[in-house]
Amino acid sequence: MNETNQRHLGKSDSPIEDELEDAFSRMIGEGTQRLHRGWREVLVTGFFGGTEVAMGVLAYLAVLQATGNPLLAGLAFSIGFLALLLGRSELFTEGFLVPVTTVAAKRASVGQLLKLWSGTLVANLAGGWLIMWLIMAGFPKLHEQAVESAGHYAAAPISVETVSLALLGGMAITLMTRMQHGTDSVPGKIAAAVAGAFLLAGLQLFHSILDSLLIFGAIFTGQAPFGYLDWLGWFWYTLLGNVVGGLVLVTLLRLLRSKDRLRDERIEASST
Numbered sequence: 286m287n288e289t290n291q292r293h294l295g296k297s298d299s300p301i302e303d304e305l306e307d308a309f310s311r312m313i314g315e316g317t318q319r320l321h322r323g324w325r326e327v328l329v330t331g332f333f334g335g336t337e338v339a340m341g342v343l344a345y346l347a348v349l350q351a352t353g354n355p356l357l358a359g360l361a362f363s364i365g366f367l368a369l370l371l372g373r374s375e376l377f378t379e380g381f382l383v384p385v386t387t388v389a390a391k392r393a394s395v396g397q398l399l400k401l402w403s404g405t406l407v408a409n410l411a412g413g414w415l416i417m418w419l420i421m422a423g424f425p426k427l428h429e430q431a432v433e434s435a436g437h438y439a440a441a442p443i444s445v446e447t448v449s450l451a452l453l454g455g456m457a458i459t460l461m462t463r464m465q466h467g468t469d470s471v472p473g474k475i476a477a478a479v480a481g482a483f484l485l486a487g488l489q490l491f492h493s494i495l496d497s498l499l500i501f502g503a504i505f506t507g508q509a510p511f512g513y514l515d516w517l518g519w520f521w522y523t524l525l526g527n528v529v530g531g532l533v534l535v536t537l538l539r540l541l542r543s544k545d546r547l548r549d550e551r552i553e554a555s556s557t
Contacts, residue, residue: 336416337365338409377493379462381459448522452526493520
């Protein structure tokens with residue numbers, strides 16, 4: 286039996302290769318389902334994703350105010366990623382590895398990928414904006430902390446440092462996605478979510494959605510020395526850095542690792 290037939294039967298000479306095959310199959314199956322959603326499903330799951338990340342921001346601000354320790358606050362933020370994981374919501378920056386791999390396997394189109402990205406991005410921001418308004422209205426004691434935390438991002442000029450933080454932010458969230466799809470274990474997926482939150486929030490990497498919600502909350506206080514135009518000036522290069530970091534530093538390497546499996550998927554897709 287040749288190597289190609291072994292792959293089609295899900296067998297290989299290495300347990301590691303078998304695990305990679307299983308992870309690849311899971312990604313294609315999930316990606317196909319996500320990319321074939323209609324606009325309503327894309328917007329609703331994206332809106333919920335934004336609201337859930339906002340609850341993680343609430344936990345982050347509360348712990349940061351109480352302890353002054355961003356690393357502990359980053360662990361608290363993992364509530365948001367756990368909600369995304371268990372609630373199966375959609376976060377824009379989680380749309381790199383799985384959907385792009387699915388398109389590369391010809392199981393979905395570029396147009397469907399762009400629909401997922403654009404709809405999820407807008408819905409994430411809308412859902413997060415709403416919940417951050419409620420958080421700032423309900424927790425006046427967090428206003429000062431929100432302004433201080435958001436200033437780290439909103440006032441940051443584009444530079445080698447900030448672009449590097451945006452690239453690392455995209456890499457970290459996509460790495461979290463890769464770890465979660467590398468296992469069927471729910472505790473393993475939860476551990477990946479906590480690790481991703483620690484890296485992103487605890488180390489204050491630049492993340493287009495998470496940090497936008499912090500900035501929105503600070504603006505809602507009426508005490509921030511910055512506004513929506515300042516947010517846009519920060520947002521465009523952070524968004525671009527997240528996309529490049531996620532696609533080039535993680536997704537592209539995963540595609541190169543699975544090039545034979547991708548070729549088989551394309552052949553199978555073209556014959557159906």
